[in-house]
Amino acid sequence: MTKRTLHLPVAAQPSVESLVDLARLGERHGYERAWLPETWGRDAVTVLTSIARETDEIGIGTSIVPVYSRSPALLGQTAATLQEVSDGRFRLGLGPSGPAVVEGWHGADFDRPLRRTRETIEVVRAVLSGETVTYDGDCFTLAGFRLRCGPPDATVPIDVAGMGPKSVELAGRFADGWHATVFTPDGLGDRLEDLARGADLGGRDPEDVRVTFSLTACALEDGERARELARQHLAFYVGAMGTYYRESLARQGYEEEANEIAAAWAGGDREAATNLIPDELLDELGAAGTPDRAREELAKFESIDGVDRVAIGFPRGAEPSEIEATLEALAPDRR
Structure with missing residues (x-):
């Protein structure tokens, strides 16, 4: 059975303690697992330490x-420390963003994202081994140092986020897991083929690469409010977060819709951008509506062969009470 994890809100929350409270609620x-993104708000390391x-x-x-x-190297130090404080x-x-x-x-220069991601994985693993790190790559050269503390007793798995064919292939070849987001079921299936190809290139079993799918969800008694929040969230990502999400939607058969949403957003008409997302696309990319409807949509993604974990995420405009309501409505203990 696909396991459910929690993708803590990407939008700013009232306090660090409010994020800790959500993790506690998720634990109950x-x-x-509680995942935390790092964007341009609170840093993930401090918050995850508090949660641990x-x-x-x-x-x-x-x-x-x-x-x-x-x-x-600092990412390796951070991973070792967070593994220690979380027992x-x-x-x-990881990911290029x-x-x-x-x-x-x-x-920073957004230079050679795939190569940089691969080398980061390799250096982090070398750091976590506890041995002296000697590395000569295209992006990084290190020599002469090792962790001053003991390496973690338990291995730290390294996952990679990616949306395009080559980035997903990289995850299959080098990482312990792949993080996916903003995919339709068919689109996710296409990328799972890329993941399997990467695993084959790395001489690995695709079953050994964990797939975590982050799903925007909103489950409220006011189903229309839930769907509107999910629409706003999707419009923001397609319109405001560069070209990656737009290009990904285009690859999944929604090129016209993606371009129209992006154009409306760029023109300053956010309401129009939101309204350009039809019900069909909303249901293909999220689980939003009344609790019963959201649970039905969630089941559709959990049934995809190859998805090991679904991370329940929340619209960026959701109020704290709406986040908690969704977390509880879609909780594993409510199956």
């Missing part, structure tokens, strides 16, 4: 931290 309702200290069983993970905002409950999710964040927020 049986969610396997205030929970007992729920796993924690980054989904994702960009490979441009920290050096690979072995940590999973590291996109030019909008990397260049506009971090002031």
Whole structure:
């Protein structure tokens, strides 16, 4: 059975404690793991440390931290430390993010994202081994240092996020897992073929690469409110977050819709961009509506062969009470 995890809200929340409270609530309702993205709000490491200290069983993970905002060695140190403070409950999710964040927020060049991601994986693994790191890559060269503390007792799995064929192939070839988001069931199936091809190139069994699908969900008694929030969320990602999501939707057969949404957003008409998302597309990309309807849509994604985990995410405009209502309505202990 596909397990349910929790993708903590990408939008700013009232406090670190509010995120800790959501993780605690997720733990009580049986969610396997709490994932936290790192964008341009609170840093993921501090928040996940707080969650680790205030929970007992729920796993924690980054989904994702960009490979441009920290050096690979620091990412290895961070993974080792979070594995220690969580008593072995940590999973590291990495990804290139996109030019909008990397260049506009971090002031870094968005250069060779696939190569940088691969080398980051390799350096992080070398750091976590506890041995002296000697690495000579295209992006990074390291020599002469090792962790000053002991390496983690439990191996830290490394997942990679990706949307395009080559990035998903990379995950299959080098990572322990793939994080997927904003996919239709058919689109996800296409990328799972890329994942299997990557695993084959790496001489690995695709079954050994865990697939986590992050699904935007909103389950409210006011079903129309839930669907409107999910529409707004999707319009923001297609319109405001660079070209990746638009290109991904185009590959999945929604090129016209994606371009129209992006054009309306770029023109400053966010309401029009939101209204350009038809019910069919909304249902293909999320689980939103009344609790019963959201559960039906969620089941559709959980039944996809090759998906191991579904991470319940929330619309960026949802109020704290709406996030909690959705978390509870779609909780594993409510199956």
